[in-house]
Amino acid sequence: MSKRPLHFTAFIWPNGYHESAWRVVEDDVRGVLGLRYYTDIARTAERGLLDSIFLADNMAIAEYRATHLPQTQFDPISVLSALAAVTDRIGLIGTGSTTYSKPWELARRFATLDHLSGGRAGWNIVTTVTPLAAAAFGELAHPEHADRYARAHEFVDAVTRVWDSWDDDAVIGDRENGVWADRGRLRDPRFHGQHYDVDGIQPFPRSPQGHPVLVQAGQSAAGVGLAARYAELVFSGPPSLDAAVAFRSDLHAQAAAAGRDPEHVLVLPALMITLGGTEAEARGRADRLEELASPEFRWQNALYTAGLDPDAYDPDAPLPAQLWTGQAAPSSRAERLYAAARARPGVPLRELAQDLTSGAGQTHFVGTPEQLADHITAWQDAGAVDGFTIMGSTLPYELAAFVDEVVPILQRRGRYRTEYTGRTLREHLGLRRPGTSAHAIPVPASMDPRALGREQR
Ligand SMILES: Cc1cc2nc3c(=O)[nH]c(=O)nc-3n(C[C@H](O)[C@H](O)[C@H](O)COP(=O)(O)O)c2cc1C
Incomplete structure (x- = not known):
């Protein structure tokens, strides 16, 4: 391959990522509630x-x-x-919240998936934007942005310690002497931090990848800081090519400053795609989706995805000024919404929201497979990306078109694999498998078990 290989992840969403997708696809509207829907998409991606x-x-x-x-x-x-049971090679990345989970139980769930899938698991680390989660979990308040990220750092440290609590060679299976695993090769994770105390080994041996691949999608300064410290794969939502180049180079600089190899921090921006055999056909499909889009949905979604409660605001009034004067924003998307309100004071919320992109902040590509292949390689050549998170505006149509029409073009150009050469997600991504002794995260003195008078096994 002439360039570094491209990497793609397929974002699964009911009927497609565009909000109108469910109104144009022909499937049974309840089909998205069955395993078959997910199986078909996963197999197409594979x-x-x-x-x-x-x-x-x-x-x-x-x-x-x-x-x-x-x-x-x-x-x-x-x-x-x-899906692990009906696929063989494809990586399986799931999202897990650091604000609304416990480190030990999250570590266990993702390591279970890593075992059952033969090393194909990845964890998208999110801090959860919506304050509505607090009520669902019986919490009195949703923690503020800075607090959520401070907890997230500790949370990831604690999770990786649980994953490292068995040495890779701990299982010896000595039938003659009746020793299944060597107890001397277990390590107590004992994590003591400001927010979390975790003690207790993982209840099964270390998983095939050692650590499921760590993924991160936060776009704020704190989010990028978390990614620079831990993430091996980063989802982003840059508004332009220049912004994407700047994002990746800043992330790499921060990763290097944290003592990491930037080559092992891959950036895959979110890209919604609408494809057609001709540009006019693709444009027609995208226009149809937009015609069906609801302004009611747009303003409410702009608030919800920014971390605000849509039921608390009047769409025909401007966004209350006390929100965007002085207060810390609950997310990077809220910052963008506040900036828009500041730039256009007096404009009703409904109108303001219409101009902001919905969902994960992705851009929307509309065109032919050839044009998409050109777009992808141009962004890679500019140093903006290592690949993309592909969001079909409709599913499974767009994903099937990507697989059948775009992938072969990239293969012909020597930009994409022609077969899987590895079995694990780490191998697909060219990432190292972490060892237990080289626990990647230095232990701050205050959290070192020895400093706390405890002994580590
Ligand atoms: C491609 C992509 C996928 C995301 N998926 C989720 C998700 O599943 N759950 C979630 O709570 N946030 C998700 N987010 C939002 C971010 O993880 C992050 O929480 C949000 O951007 C707020 O953090 P920030 O202020 O650091 O940007 C996603 C973002 C992107 C770009």
């Missing part, structure tokens, strides 16, 4: 030799969403475990 599929986790939904979009927010690990 047929296209993609690195992985990806499942989001929006932990609490606002009720407006039930009106406008199919609601299928299942537990990602349950879905991915079922």
Whole structure:
């Protein structure tokens, strides 16, 4: 291959990522609630030799969403475990919240998936934007942005210690002497931090990848800081090529400053795609989706995805000024919304939201397979990306078109694999497998068990 290989992950969303997708696809509207829907998408992605599929986790939904979009927010690990059984090679990335999980139980769930899939698991680390999650989990308040990220650092440290609590060679299977595993090769994870105390080994041996691949999608300064420290794969939502180049080079500089090799921090921006045999056909399909789009949905979604409660605002009034003067924004998307309100004071929320992109902040590519291949290689050549997170505006149509039409063009150009050469997600991505002794995260003195007078086994 003439260039570094491209990497792709397929974002699975009910009927497609465009909000109107469910109104144009011909499938049974309840089909997205069955395993068959996910199986077909996962197998199509695997047929296209993609690195992985990806499942989001929006932990609490606002009720407006039930009106406008199919609601299928299942537990990602349950879905991915079922998909592990019907696929062979494709990576399985699921989202897990650091704010609304416990480190030990999250470590266990992702390591279970890694075992059952033969080393194909990845964890998309999110801090959860929506304050509605607090009520769902019986919490009094949703932690603020900075606090969520401070907890996330500790959380990831604690999770990786649990994953490292068995040496790779701990299972010896000595039938003669009756020793299944060497107890001397277990390590107590004992993590003591400001927010979390974790003690207790993983209840099964280390998983095939050692650590499921660590993924991160936060776009704020704190989000990028977390990615620079831990993430091996980063989802982003840059508004332009220049912004994408700047994002990747800043992330790499921060990763290097944290003592990491930037080559092992891959950036795959979110890209919604609408394809057609001709440009006019693709444009017609995209226009149809836009015609069906609801302004009611757009303003509510702009608030929800920014971390604000849509039920608390009047769409015909401007965004209250006290929000965007002085207060810390609850997310990078809220920062963008506040900036728009500051630039256009007095403009009703409904109108303001219309101009902001919905969902994960992705851009929308509309064109032919050849044009998409050109777009992808141009962004790679500019140093903006290591590949893309492909969001079909409709599913499975766009993913099948990507696999059948775009992948072969990239293969002919020597930019994409023609077969899987590895078995694990780490191998697909060219990432190292971490050892237990080289626990990548230095232990701050205050958290070192020895400094706390405890002994580590
Ligand atoms: C491709 C992509 C996928 C995302 N998936 C999720 C998700 O599943 N659950 C979630 O809570 N946030 C998700 N996010 C949002 C981010 O993880 C992050 O929480 C959000 O951007 C707020 O953090 P920030 O202020 O650091 O940007 C996603 C973002 C992107 C770009």
